[in-house]
Amino acid sequence: MxxxxxxxxxxxxxxxxxxxxxxxxxxxxxxxxxxxxxxxxxxxxxxxxxxxxxxxxGKDKNIKVLFRGGTYYLAHTINLSSTVSRTGTATLSFEAYQNEKVVISGATKLTDLDWKPWKNGIYKTNVSETSFMDQLFVDNALQIKARFPNYDEERPIRGGRGYQVARDGPDKRYDGWLGFDADQFSTKNWSQPTTGLLHVFQSHNWGNMQYRIKAIDRAQNRILLGEGGWQLQRKYGIAKGSPFFVENILEELDAAKEWFFDAAGKVLYYYPESPDTLSGASIEVAGLETLIKVGNAGESAVRGIVLRGLRFVQTKSVFMEPYEPLGMGDWSIHRSGAITFENTVRCVVEDCDFEDIGGNGVFFTKYNLKDTVRNSRFSQIGESAVCFVGDSNAVKDYITWNDIELSGRSSEESKRKIDHSAGPKTVDYPQFCVVENCLASDIGLYGKQVAGVLIAMSKAIKVAHCTIYDVPRAAICINDGAWGGHVIEHCDIWNTVRETGEHGPFNSWGRNRFWPYDGKGLTKKQVFLDAEDAVVLRNNRIANSRKSISAGNWAIDLDDGSTNYEIYNNLCLGSTLKLRDGYFRKVYNNIFVSAVPMGWHVWPQNSDDEYKHNIMAIAGTVPGEQQATDFFLKPISMPKNIKWGNEVDSNLYYNANFINPYFSPDVKINTWIESGYDAHSVFTDPLFRDPVNGDYSVKRGSPAEHIGFENFPMDDFGHTMSRIVPFEGSFSKMLKVTLLPDRRGGQMYYTLDGSQPTLSSLRSTDGKLTIRESTVVRMQTFKNGSPIGFECRAAFNKTATVTHPSWFDAIVRNKPVMHVKGKKNEQKMLWQGALLTEINDGDMVDATGGFTEGVFVKDVPKDARAASFGLKSSDIIIAIAQFKTTKLADFENKQKALKGKIKLTVLRGYQKVELYVDL
Structure with a gap:
């Protein structure tokens, strides 16, 4: 036997x-x-x-795996394949036992280290456990790779002392070099520059790139670059003014917390804050990219997996791994997360905590059906928090910006091959998945073209009750129009787009089959080939009071091609709405309070857009501007001699700055109404109930009632776990603070001395708290003696004076004054019958597709000579003959001296066109 x-x-x-x-x-x-x-x-x-x-x-039974408290270091990715899949309604759950603290780590703990003094406060030790180091943790705190300039603890993001700006660069991916200012740059002799990495922002500020350093040329003041630059799309690269830093250079190890690993010699160099730091310190290095992979391609779908109450930490960065360009959005992405789902059904991530993740948090790639992420927190994330990205092979006529701008695929070639059947080709995409009651902050530590939630090539994704803040770009980004049906609701979003430009806290693109990248006109009959179902944005609060780094910065930014949207019951503070070229956008019953006017850009004719029953309150001054805003709308390159959209009416407009504002920069309110818009709208104070305390609902008897506006809840934004309101801030005398318990029930315990709340701490029964001194409030909800959800923390600083955004002060002051409209100092010229002007503000940059230089063709009448040789409205003249025309003055001066047949180079859409004119 x-x-x-x-x-x-x-x-x-x-x-x-x-x-x-x-x-x-x-x-x-x-x-x-x-x-x-x-x-x-x-x-x-x-x-x-x-x-x-x-x-x-067997697969038909419920199985529960309970982890006792402690740290579990994974040597390899846990693969939950079809062999552990469930059938029917059965689940396999991996969870913490009775709220014990369970940590799943992708790091290796280094042991038997023999630290020896090296020089200048730096210590070194031989390492036997690994020959690779990506992220180093000392007592669970992430340390800093040796870098120049040194890390800025006070302002670590772009704009702080931790960045320099490039003197020049090729401005074309993939860049071969970066020029630096020799007077400002490091003078240290790099013995091994090839260990170094360059982190640098793209010239248009849409994101950043990383490159390996090939060499340094001190004679030409250049850093020569090797592989990299794939971390975003579009052709633009490094140019004058691009912020950058270099890291992983031994000679730059000169500040506390910095480290360098000599992989060849397996020697770790570290600069501790004090020598005592190393005595008994826990030293860990991230090694894994993915902690848990649920499902695999080529197998049957994995069902019923639940991850509950676990803390996931310490994965390696991914920015030098292979990236994939995403179809016609500006993104490229690495398809992985700390938790990766592929080919799954009805799986759940619940009550989990993600911190110190080098790549993405949770990634749903290709086919995933009815999966959920709920009650979870994401912080200190290298890239995005949650990503839904379908398979490009599921998209008909799939094309990327890399195909167009780097590989030279032509528009005519694409049009000849277009598939006119609707919908996806396969089911390999996320569908009917949910992210709810989650908190994401401090993401994009490495990548800057990131989001709290990314949706690409997916169907019917729901994002509800999520709080997202302190991010470098969008809180929520929809990369394309395939295949719609998404719902974004009850989210609370603020302090976004911190390090990039020409973007919004909510951003979308829709450059699918109906959208021509050659600028030759949208094809309305093809709209629903991809944008099958409407995307709904409702009941969200989006605050956006930051000065834009470049171009516009709208709270809701429907960029190129965004189509089939329904937007209602949203409160937008500090910014408003942009609608670029697209169709079938219904915008109603929203509240906009901002110094930023709406941006309506390059709509097609007969767009069937609707804008009604909204409150638009203009107040204060756009950050960076001197003049208070005196109009509601800034249209650019809109249709001529035809009505815009389907309906623009029954709105309330109020300007808290001036009694007699204009509707748009050159159009009076009466002229606007006579043009066929807002015949039933009113221009008056909406009578907000209590804006000082965040209640922008209108009082009974408000004139907003007469235009069909209906109040919506002001206390149901964001996550429903433990909360402190306000979340932070300054005050001068005293501040009333509200503590809100987790909605799942329980009692609130809090501290005012910075200590962690326990059952022995102060208990709050009514949630009311008055602060009179600078205080750190920490609060936790406990249920049945155990913590539920996550602790929340808020710091309040007492100061002599408190500075508010100008729009807030203007709304609270509510004393508009008389205004005399002065002449605009717009630079323009008539040439060959065409009206030319400069690209001189954020709206213009956005309307042109991100171009900051060139001569903008504002209007070409049909009988103008310019029309006869092919010049069109919205063209951008970038050269005349062999001369670049970055400004109107360049063009004006050069054209005077030219005679005969002259070549004119223009940008039309996103492609170059050559025209010829006899002068």
Missing amino acids: KFYPRLLFILGLLFFKIVNGQDHIFYVSPNGNDAYEGSFEKPLQSFNKVVDVISAL
Whole structure:
């Protein structure tokens, strides 16, 4: 008789579970043993082992794996394949035992380190455990790769002392060099520049790039670059003014917390804050990119996996891994996360915490159906928090900016091959998935073209009750119009677009089959080939009071091609709405309070857009401007001699700056109405109920009632876990603070001395708190003696004076004054019958597609000579003959001296066109 030890082990486990009346419950503990049976008394030790055991069990039963408190270091990614999938409604859950703190780490803990003084406060040690180091943690705190300029603790993001700006560059991916200012740049001699990495912002400020350093040329003041630059799309690269820093250079190790790893010699160099720091310190290095992979391509779908109450930490960065350009959005992305789902159904991430993640948090790639992320927190994330990205092979006529701008694929070639059937080609995309009641902040530590939630090539994704703030670009980004049906609701968004420009806290593109990248006109009949179902934005609060880094900065930014949207019951503070070229956008019952006017740019004729029952309150001064805003709308390159959209009416407009504002820069209100718009609208104070305390609903009897506006809740934005309102801030005398418990129930305990709240801390029954001194408030909801959700923390600083955004002060002051409209000092000229002007503000930059230089063709009448040689409205003249025309003055001066047949180079859409004119 043969003896099968593994089979007998598994049968013994099953017998144990049945005899003890437990429905397949396994225990895992750092103090366990993988030779044990997995009981409470004799737990297993490793994640890998419990997965191995479960793979041999039936798939129709509920199985629960309970992890005891402690840190589980993973040597390899945990693969939850079809062998552990469930059937029917059964689930396999991996969760923390009774709220014990369970940490799943992608790091390796270094041991037996023998630190020796090296020089200048730096220590070194030999390392035997690894030959790769990407992120280093000392006592769980992320340390800094040796870099220049040094890291700025006070302002670590762009704009701080941790960046320099490029003197010049090729401005074309993939860049070969960066020019630096020799008077400002490091003078240290780099013995091995090839270990270095360059982090640099793209010239148009749409994101950043990373390159390996090939060499440094001190004679020409250039850093020569190797591989990299794939971390975003579009052709633009490094140019004059691009912020940058370099890292991973040994000679730049000169500040506390910096480190460098000599991979060849396996020597770690570290500059501790003090020598005592190293005594008994826990030293960990991130090694894994993905902690858990659920599902695999080529297998049957994995169903019913639940991850609950776990903390995921310490994965490596991914920016030098292969990236994939996403179809006609500006993104490229690396398809992985700390948790990656592929080919899954009905899986859940719940009550999980993600911190110190080098790449993306949770990534749903290709086919995923009815999966959910809920009640979870994301902070200190290298890239994006949650991503839904379908398979490009599911998209008909798939094309990327890399295909067009780097590989030279022509528009005519694309049009000849277009597939006119609607919908996707396959089911390999996320669909009917949910992100709800989540908190994301401090993401985009490495990548800057990132989002709290990214949706690309997906269907019917719901994002609800999410709080997203402190991010470099969008809070929520929809990359394309395939295939719609998404719902974004009850989210609370602020302090976004901190390091990039020409973007909004909510941003979307829709450059699918109907949208021509050659600028030759949209094809309305093709709109619903991809944008099958409407995208709904409702009941969100979006605050956006930052000065734009470049171009516009709207709260809701519907960029190129965004089509089939329904936008209602949103409160937008500090900025407003942009509608670029697209169709079927219904915007109603929203409140906009801002110094920023709406941006309506390059609509097609008969767009069927609707704008009604909204409150538009203009107040204060756009950050960076001198003049208070005196109009509501800034249209650029809109249709001529035809009505815009389907309906613009029954709105309330109020200007808190001036009694007699204009509607748009050169159009009086009466002229606007006579043109066929807003015949039933009113221009008056909406009578907000309590804007000082964030209530922008209107009082009973408000004139807004007469235009069909209906109040919507002002207290249902963002996550519903423990909250402190306001979330932070300054005050001068005293401040009333509100504590809100987790909606799942429980009691609130808080501290005012910076300590962690426990059941022994102060208890709040009414949630009311008055602060009179600078204070750090920490609060936690406890239910049945255990914490529920996450602790929240808010710092309040008492100051002599408090500065508010100008729009807030103007609304609260509510004393508009008489205004005399002065003449605009717009630079313009008539040439060959065409009206030319400069690209001179954010709206113009946005309307042109991000171009900051060139001569903008504002109007070309049909009978103008310019029309006869092919010049069109909205063209951008970038050269006349062999001369570049970055400004109107360049063009004016050069054209005077030219005679004969002259070539005119223009940008039309996103492609160059050559025209010829006889002068």
